[in-house]
Amino acid sequence: MSAVNIRSARLDDAKAVADLHVAVWRHTYHALAPSKAFVALDEEHRFASWHKRLSSPAADQIVLLAESGAGLVGFAAAGTPSQAIFDGRSEIKHLYVDPQHKRRGIGRALLETMAARLVEQGRRSAAIGVVAGNGPAIAFYEAQGGRQAGSYTDPGPLWRSHNLVYAWDDLEALVRRQPVSSAP
Known part of the structure; x- marks a missing residue:
């Protein structure tokens, strides 16, 4: 993996996170999501969401950024589960890596750092x-030891997607796989 720094997000990161979120989301879901979602989930919408999330974070919220010389190349967020199917596990709500920087270990570093941060909060499992x-994404989560633990339909206002749940019931094992250095 090239030199990547993983750190906690700050309020002044909201625009960069929103811009990357839109770019990666559109790339990832171009053949899966309806066109109305692409129009509505633009940079302005994502910025408002990220600004709100980063300006008044929930107590259990974690938002991590992966940066390299190219700037922001990935991010991950976790917190309280949004669906009962998560069965008491923390929910990893986002894990996105810029398509130009995939297959360099950034996603794995974000996932392992997220697991470490969740363990620090006293959490034992995540999905x-x-x-x-x-x-x-399915291949990535399986390669990282995630196991399919169910499915649900996201009731989202724009797109009712069918989702598979991938779970890690022993976050400490995920953390122990390989040390990851990160900034607080």
């Missing part, structure tokens, strides 16, 4: 929902 049909 993520991935849209059915997103083969690259």
